[in-house]
Amino acid sequence: MKFAGTEDYVATDDLKIAVNAAATLRRPLLIKGEPGTGKTVLANEVAKAFGTDLIEWHIKSTTKAQQGLYEYDAVSRLRDSQLGDEKVKDIRNYIKKGKLWDAFTSDGTPILLIDEIDKADIEFPNDLLLELDRMEFHVYETGETVKAVNRPIVIITSNNEKELPDAFLRRCFFHFIKFPDEQTMKEIIAVHYPDISNKLVKDALNIFFEIREVPGLKKKPSTSELLDWLKLLMAEELPEEVLKSKDPSSLIPPLHGALLKNEQDVHLFERLAFMNRRKTV
Amino acid sequence: MFTNFFYALKDNGIPVSIKEYLTLMEAMDAGCANFSVDDFYYLSRATFVKDEGNLDKFDRVFGKIFEGVEFIGDDVTEIPKEWLEKLAELYLSKEEMDEIKSLGSWDEIMETLKKRLEEQEKRHQGGNKMIGTAGRSPFGAYGYNPEGVRIGQDEGRHGRALKVWDKREYKNLDDSVELGTRNIKIALRKLRQFAREGEATELDLDGTIHATAHQGYLDIKMVPERHNAVKLLLFFDVGGSMDPHIKICEELFSAARSEFKHLEFFYFHNCLYDRVWKDNRRRHNDHMSTMDVLHTYPHDYKVIFVGDASMSPYEITYPGGSVEHWNEESGEVWMNRVSNIYSRAVWLNPIPDEHWQYSQSIQIMKTLMQDKMYPLSLSGIDGAMRELRR
Numbered sequence: 250m251k252f253a254g255t256e257d258y259v260a261t262d263d264l265k266i267a268v269n270a271a272a273t274l275r276r277p278l279l280i281k282g283e284p285g286t287g288k289t290v291l292a293n294e295v296a297k298a299f300g301t302d303l304i305e306w307h308i309k310s311t312t313k314a315q316q317g318l319y320e321y322d323a324v325s326r327l328r329d330s331q332l333g334d335e336k337v338k339d340i341r342n343y344i345k346k347g348k349l350w351d352a353f354t355s356d357g358t359p360i361l362l363i364d365e366i367d368k369a370d371i372e373f374p375n376d377l378l379l380e381l382d383r384m385e386f387h388v389y390e391t392g393e394t395v396k397a398v399n400r401p402i403v404i405i406t407s408n409n410e411k412e413l414p415d416a417f418l419r420r421c422f423f424h425f426i427k428f429p430d431e432q433t434m435k436e437i438i439a440v441h442y443p444d445i446s447n448k449l450v451k452d453a454l455n456i457f458f459e460i461r462e463v464p465g466l467k468k469k470p471s472t473s474e475l476l477d478w479l480k481l482l483m484a485e486e487l488p489e490e491v492l493k494s495k496d497p498s499s500l501i502p503p504l505h506g507a508l509l510k511n512e513q514d515v516h517l518f519e520r521l522a523f524m525n526r527r528k529t530v
Numbered sequence: 531m532f533t534n535f536f537y538a539l540k541d542n543g544i545p546v547s548i549k550e551y552l553t554l555m556e557a558m559d560a561g562c563a564n565f566s567v568d569d570f571y572y573l574s575r576a577t578f579v580k581d582e583g584n585l586d587k588f589d590r591v592f593g594k595i596f597e598g599v600e601f602i603g604d605d606v607t608e609i610p611k612e613w614l615e616k617l618a619e620l621y622l623s624k625e626e627m628d629e630i631k632s633l634g635s636w637d638e639i640m641e642t643l644k645k646r647l648e649e650q651e652k653r654h655q656g657g658n659k660m661i662g663t664a665g666r667s668p669f670g671a672y673g674y675n676p677e678g679v680r681i682g683q684d685e686g687r688h689g690r691a692l693k694v695w696d697k698r699e700y701k702n703l704d705d706s707v708e709l710g711t712r713n714i715k716i717a718l719r720k721l722r723q724f725a726r727e728g729e730a731t732e733l734d735l736d737g738t739i740h741a742t743a744h745q746g747y748l749d750i751k752m753v754p755e756r757h758n759a760v761k762l763l764l765f766f767d768v769g770g771s772m773d774p775h776i777k778i779c780e781e782l783f784s785a786a787r788s789e790f791k792h793l794e795f796f797y798f799h800n801c802l803y804d805r806v807w808k809d810n811r812r813r814h815n816d817h818m819s820t821m822d823v824l825h826t827y828p829h830d831y832k833v834i835f836v837g838d839a840s841m842s843p844y845e846i847t848y849p850g851g852s853v854e855h856w857n858e859e860s861g862e863v864w865m866n867r868v869s870n871i872y873s874r875a876v877w878l879n880p881i882p883d884e885h886w887q888y889s890q891s892i893q894i895m896k897t898l899m900q901d902k903m904y905p906l907s908l909s910g911i912d913g914a915m916r917e918l919r920r
Contacts, residue, residue, distance in 0.1 A: 266572035270562040276553065281582060323743040418580035419549045425582040 258287070258294040259429075259436045267424040268295060277381055277403035279418070282426030285471030288406040291426075292362035295404065302359040304401070306348035308369045314376030317349040317363075318386050318395075340390050349380060353397040361401045367410040374417040382420055429472060431458065441476055445483060453479055456502045460509070463521060470508040478507035535574075535595045542591050544584050550577050567596065583908070761792040763827055763872070765806065767837025768797045775880040775906060779836045792831070796823060800841045801861035801895075802868065803852050820864060824871055832918045833868060833875035836906070839895040840881065846894050865898040875899065876914040880906040 252268040254260035260268070271278035272295075280288045296303035306317055322343045329337045336342045352361040366374060380386045384397035405421065407413065429437060431454060438450055453475075461469050470478075481504045502508070509515045532554075539546045554577045563569040571592060579588045737751035764783055766776045783793065796806040807817040845851040846861040869875055877895065879886070883905040886892045896903045902917055904910035 262568065263572040263575070266562065266569055267576040270557045270573055270576055273560045273562055274553065274557055278576075279580070321744075323740065327743045413580075415545060415580075419547050421580065422553075422576040423580045424576055425585060 252295055252298050255294045255298050257297075257440055258290065259433060259440055260291075260294075261429075261433065264291075264424055264426065267422055271404075271422045272299070272402050275384075275400040275402065277405055277421045279405045279407060279413075279421040279423045280426060281407050281409060281423070283428055283469070283471055284408060285473040286426045286428060287472060288426060289362070289364055292360055292364075292404040292406075295402065296360040299358070299360070299402075301357050302355060303362060304348055304352045304355070304359050305362045305364060307364045308366055308373070310368050310370075312369045312373070314369075314373050314380075315347075317347040317377065318380065319347050319350055319388060320345045321390050344388065344390060349377075349386070350395055352401040352403075353384060353395055355401070356398075358399045359401045361403045363403065363405045365408055366405050367407040367413070371411055374413050378417060378420070434472070434475070437472060438476070438479065442479060442483065445479065449479075449482065453482065457508070460502075460518070463518060466509075466514050466517065468510050468514065470510075474508050474510070478504060481507050535591075538591050538595050539578055539588065542587055544578060544587055544591070545580070546578050553577050571596075761827075761831045762794070763823075763831045763833045764793065764795050765802060765833070765835045765837075766795065766797050767800060767835070767839075775838075776836060779878070779906070794827065798837075799852075799854055800837070801839075801846050801852070802835070802864045803855075803857040803861055804859065804864065805855070820867075824867060829871050829873070831872060833872045834914070834918075835875070835877040835899075837877070837879065838881050839877065839879055839892045839903070840889055841891045843890045843894055846891060846898075862894075862898060865895070869898070869900065874918050875902065876917050877903040878906045878910065878914060879903055882907075883910070 252260070252265055252272065254265065267278060268291075270276075280291060282288055292303060292305070321340075322345060326337055326340075326343045348361065352359050381403060384400045385394060387394050434454060435450060438445065438454075457470065457475050457478075460466075485504065505515065505518070509518060532551075536546060536551050554574055557563065557573055557577065558570075563573045574592070575585070575588055579585055732753060734751040734753040737753065738749065741749035741751050762783075764779075766779065768776055780795070783795075796808060798806050802820065804820050805817040806820050806823060809816055841853075842851070845853065846865075849858055849860045850856050851860060877899045879892065881889075881892070886896065886903070892903075902914075904914040904917075
């Protein structure tokens with residue numbers, strides 16, 4: 250079982266090694282990188298490549314580690330007991346399985362994606378240490394122990410909003426997805442839009458990397474934004490010259506809304522474009 | 531196997547542990563690396579490095595330890611001498627370096643460097659201010675641009691393929707380099723974390739309902755209230771060499787402004803004396819007395835100085851040492867006054883800390899601050915905030 254990228258996903262050599270090491274040793278793989286470089290998509294693609302299920306656990310600031318294991322719904326049990334419901338006698342009716350439980354008991358080797366782990370409370374990763382290490386946990390309410398039949402492949406993404414504890418990091422493989430260079434970017438585009446014209450790609454990439462160079466942008470456009478933009482350009486069927494034109498009135502690239510996501514950035518870009526125009530005239 | 535590699539990583543400050551070493555062995559055993567140096571590099575990187583800030587350090591150590599493993603002929607590019615690199619960084623702007631790099635000849639680089647040096651010699655001002663003058667001091671040599679362009683063995687002039695770890699692509703992710711626009715966001719996050727420390731608690735309604743249902747009796751849960759309790763005084767060294775750094779700092783702190791309960795800016799030049807000012811354009815007539823500042827803001831304020839502390843030692847230790855006006859009392863007296871009032875005070879210094887030992891004035895200032903001087907880098911800010919929080 251080797252991961253070598255898929256037809257929809259261009260994986261660099263170092264990423265392949267990291268994924269394969271994590272898959273072979275069944276240790277969690279921690280993925281970091283700029284937003285929009287395909288961290289979350291990776292889990293999808295690995296699942297596709299290995300032909301297994303993907304179990305996604307999206308973390309929010311309110312997510313507790315316990316919720317990934319199971320939840321005991323004490324409130325509805327209290328209500329049921331007051332209504333005299335028969336269900337109340339068996340505590341198992343009030344235990345809701347979490348994503349980790351699902352992953353541990355699933356047939357085959359599922360991929361478990363823990364998305365944006367840094368969003369959660371600072372203690373969150375620590376609370377999952379043992380569970381991810383031994384791939385088992387204890388359910389106190391019923392006294393049973395849930396143990397993984399097949400150790401799932403765990404992929405964890407982080408946006409660096411909080412530092413993760415050392416003890417947690419020691420148990421993971423780590424990969425930092427760096428921003429793709431122009432060559433890789435071309436491959437990525439070819440994978441997504443096989444019938445796009447070469448000229449359009451070239452011009453669009455020039456503009457794209459130029460925008461990324463603009464100092465002081467709040468959010469630099471990333472791969473996913475580039476792909477959206479290309480899709481729009483293709484859908485609009487703009488004449489090819491538009492991207493090339495040196496006409497001062499159109500210094501801002503067409504449909505820039507797909508690339509620049511906040512108004513300060515658009516203003517900044519307009520200002521720079523204006524200054525550029527004054528220089529050239 | 532690879533134990534010296536492991537220890538080299540540890541010695542270079544990458545937090546590695548036995549656990550990771552064993553993981554690497556296990557992965558090698560399972561055939562993850564396939565007997566190629568590149569694969570081994572990727573595998574060991576995924577195992578040992580857990581933070582992108584350490585990637586560059588790892589690349590350097592890997593390069594050193596495994597140098598020559600993939601030896602291709604004896605046509606190895608000569609690495610220019612360290613000091614030359616540093617000199618080049620000091621005297622040439624980034625654009626110039628790029629230009630020269632595209633020319634690709636060391637003779638031309640040396641020629642330009644020589645010209646620069648001559649020019650610099652003419653403008654030499656004397657004194658022992660150390661920066662901006664002859665720049666021969668060891669710390670000036672690296673001084674202002676620690677992440678500057680390196681004319682290292684990149685480019686592969688002999689047409690030899692580059693080794694991956696020699697590319698040092700992660701250089702600007704290293705968290706010991708000074709702040710740039712790139713990592714300013716992370717720094718801001720650290721400041722926010724610092725600002726949100728509060729000890730008061732409030733009722734956790736959801737928690738209480740849940741705990742009550744669980745226990746069967748009223749079980750009240752409290753959570754720490756999130757509010758901004760921190761009051762901050764900032765003193766910036768303005769004028770001359772410090773200005774670009776000050777600009778970054780000002781942006782940084784004003785971006786975090788809403789997070790603090792109170793935040794006040796003041797400017798000074800080189801060292802704190804009897805006057806500070808709030809508007810740098812009118813510094814000569816619109817200043818206020820430092821004593822007033824110290825009397826206005828009570829002792830629970832936290833104080834941050836930002837400055838390079840690089841000046842003549844006389845400017846700190848003697849009355850009248852100021853380069854701008856006649857000060858009745860020495861800078862030392864004023865610094866001591868501040869630290870007597872505010873127990874939580876730190877100094878952020880944009881000069882990388884490995885060069886501090888070469889500057890007398892930095893040493894004096896550091897002692898005056900009771901060693902609470904931190905470099906203006908992500909890890910430095912982190913340390914400073916931790917100190918302020920204690």
